[in-house]
Amino acid sequence: MRKIATLLLSAGLVASATTAIASSPKEDLEKFRAYFEQKFPGLQLDDFGNGAYALDADKRMQWEAMEEFPPYDEFVDKGREIWEKPFKNGKSFADCFGKDPSKVRVRYPHWDAKTKQVVTLEGDINKCLKENGEKPFKWKKGPIAWLSAFFGYEARGQKINVVIPDDPDAIKAYEHGKHFFYAKRGQLNMACADCHVKYPGHFIRGNLLSPALGQVTHFPVYRAKWAKKSKDGDGLGTLHRRYGGCNKQVRARPFKAQSKVYRDLEFFHQYMSNGLTINAPGYRE
Amino acid sequence: MRRSNHRFSGTVGSLLLVAGMVITGQAAAAEDPISAGKKLAFDRKKGNCLACHHIEGGTLMGNIAPPLVAMKHRFPDKAKLREQIWDATKNNPRSIMPPFGKHRILSEKEIDLVTEFIYSL
Amino acid sequence: MMKKTIISVGLALLIAGCSASQPEKPMSLKEQYEAALARTQAAVEKAASMEGEWRDIRWKKSKKRYLPKAIEAAKAGDYEKALKLLSIAEFQAEMGYKQAMAEKNAGPHLYGL
Numbered sequence: 001m002r003k004i005a006t007l008l009l010s011a012g013l014v015a016s017a018t019t020a021i022a023s024s025p026k027e028d029l030e031k032f033r034a035y036f037e038q039k040f041p042g043l044q045l046d047d048f049g050n051g052a053y054a055l056d057a058d059k060r061m062q063w064e065a066m067e068e069f070p071p072y073d074e075f076v077d078k079g080r081e082i083w084e085k086p087f088k089n090g091k092s093f094a095d096c097f098g099k100d101p102s103k104v105r106v107r108y109p110h111w112d113a114k115t116k117q118v119v120t121l122e123g124d125i126n127k128c129l130k131e132n133g134e135k136p137f138k139w140k141k142g143p144i145a146w147l148s149a150f151f152g153y154e155a156r157g158q159k160i161n162v163v164i165p166d167d168p169d170a171i172k173a174y175e176h177g178k179h180f181f182y183a184k185r186g187q188l189n190m191a192c193a194d195c196h197v198k199y200p201g202h203f204i205r206g207n208l209l210s211p212a213l214g215q216v217t218h219f220p221v222y223r224a225k226w227a228k229k230s231k232d233g234d235g236l237g238t239l240h241r242r243y244g245g246c247n248k249q250v251r252a253r254p255f256k257a258q259s260k261v262y263r264d265l266e267f268f269h270q271y272m273s274n275g276l277t278i279n280a281p282g283y284r285e
Numbered sequence: 286m287r288r289s290n291h292r293f294s295g296t297v298g299s300l301l302l303v304a305g306m307v308i309t310g311q312a313a314a315a316e317d318p319i320s321a322g323k324k325l326a327f328d329r330k331k332g333n334c335l336a337c338h339h340i341e342g343g344t345l346m347g348n349i350a351p352p353l354v355a356m357k358h359r360f361p362d363k364a365k366l367r368e369q370i371w372d373a374t375k376n377n378p379r380s381i382m383p384p385f386g387k388h389r390i391l392s393e394k395e396i397d398l399v400t401e402f403i404y405s406l
Numbered sequence: 407m408m409k410k411t412i413i414s415v416g417l418a419l420l421i422a423g424c425s426a427s428q429p430e431k432p433m434s435l436k437e438q439y440e441a442a443l444a445r446t447q448a449a450v451e452k453a454a455s456m457e458g459e460w461r462d463i464r465w466k467k468s469k470k471r472y473l474p475k476a477i478e479a480a481k482a483g484d485y486e487k488a489l490k491l492l493s494i495a496e497f498q499a500e501m502g503y504k505q506a507m508a509e510k511n512a513g514p515h516l517y518g519l
Contacts, residue, residue, distance in 0.1 A: 023514075031519045180457065183512035184505065187390060187460050187498065188383040189374070191509075197517050199349050199381065205336045206345045253459040253468075261457060379516055388501055389494075 025164040025174055025271060032272050036213040040201070046277050048214030051284065055201050056208050063283065072149060072222035072281045075236050079150025082143055087132045093147070096128035105155035105278060109162060109266050111170040118173050118263040121148055122238055139257035140241035141234070145220040149236055152220065152280025160217060160278060162271040177268030180261060181212075186252030195246075207285075216270045218282025225285065236281060239266060322402025325395050332391060332399055337382065340406065349381065356406045367400040435485035442492045443480075446473060449499035458506030460498045472498070 023031075036048065040055070047054040053063040083101055086092045097104045108121035122144055126136035137144035164174050184191045192212070195204065200211035219239040227235030240262045244254035255261045326332040327343060335343040339352035360366035369376065371386030385391045391399065433441070450473065453459045462470035476491035 028514060035519050179512060182514060183509035185458060187388050190381055193517050194381040202349045203347045204349055205347050248461050251461040253461050253465045
C-alpha cells in the first residue's frame, strides 16, 4: 500500500518537475512578477527596488532620512578614484570596460558563450586587474564593492536587462540558479523562496522580509550592520556577500563569493528583476 | 568481526548517551519543566520560536506563523503537539518551520521541555 | 567520574564479549575513530556534491566545526570526544544529503508560481 503511494507520489513529482523545467525563463519571469504584483497591489514595479522599505511606512521614513545624507557617498567616491587611477602598465579600467562608466552595470551578469559560464561585474573587475598585472581585489567588500557601487551609481535610472540566450548551457545555468533559489537547505530547512517569495511583508524577529522581486537593483548595498562590524564605517558589500549571509543564517554552509553556484543564482535572481530601475548603491539596516 | 564489533560499540555508545541525558535531565528537572521549556523556546540559539510566532511574554516577535495561544484547545493530544515541533514538515512539507527534532536542532529532552511549555499556553 | 566508570565498564564488557566469542582482536578506540572518520568524510563529500552541506560540519568560520574538531581531539589522543563529534558530523552530512535529494524537484511550482 505504502509502496503504491510512494510510486504515485514520485510519479506526481516527476510530472510537476517536468512542467517546472518546461517553463521558459520568460514564462518564469511573467509568473514571478504577477505573483508579487498580486501580493502587493499598491506598489508600482519600481517600488520593489526599495525592498522592505516599500512595505512599511515607519521604516520607510527612517530610511528616507538616511538617504538624505547617504553614508555610502564617500565609498562611491573611492570607487571613482579607483576607476580613474591608471594601472602600473599605463592602462586603466576603461581599457577593459569602455570609456563610459555609466554603460557598465547594465551589461551584467551575462552569459559568456566562449567560456560557457555566467560572467559577473565583480568577476570582470578582477579579470581586468589580473590581465593588467595588478593584484585582484578581495571578493566581498572593500575596493571591489566601491568600484561596483560606482558603476551602479553611474547607471542609476537605467533598467536591469539580463539576457538568457537560447543556448542549452545558458539555460542549464539559469535552471541551476533557479533550483538553488527554491530548494530548502541547511539545518533549519529553508529556501530563499520561503523567506523572500512566501513571506515578504512579514516580520521574522525584528526584520521585515523583502520580496525577491527588486532585490538586486541597489547592489552593492551599504548595510548599517556591516558598517558597525568594520573599522572605518565601510558598510558596502556585494550581492554574493549577502547570499553567503542568507545561507549561513539557515545553517547551510555558504558558498564562496563568485563560485559557480552563486554566479548561477545571480543569473536567475537578477533576471527576475528585469525591467526594474537600477538604484545602486542602496542603504539598508 | 569488525562489523559486529562496531555495531556493539554503537549500542554501548547510545547507552552512554542515554545515561548522560538522564543526568543532565535530572539537573534540568530541578527547574520546573515549563520555565525550562520557555527558556529554550525564547533562546535565539535554541528554539527561537519568537522569530515567527507570537508568544505571551516575548519581545521582538515575528508574525510569520500563528500566535501560540490556547494550545490545549488546538492540541488536546500533547503527543500531536510534540510531533508538530519535532517535524513540522510532516503536516506541511513546505513549512518554513524548522524540523527541530528530525534535524536535531533540539535534543529529545529539550523538545519534551518545549512541548511542556507550549502546552501550558 | 560517573561517565568514566560507565565507559570502562562498557569497554570491559565489549572486550570480554568479543574475546569470549571471537578469536580476533576487538577494534580499538583508535580503529573505531579511523573507521568513523572515513565514513563521515565520505558522507560530507556526498552531501557537498549535492550542494547540501550544512554550516557546522567543517566550514572554517563556524564555531562548531564538528569534523575538524574531531580530528583535533583524536590528535590529542581523546578518541571518545572525537567519536562523539564525528557522530554529529556524520548525522548532519547524511541529513544534508537526504534533504538535497528530497528537494531535487524544488521549483517555483511549489510556491504556486
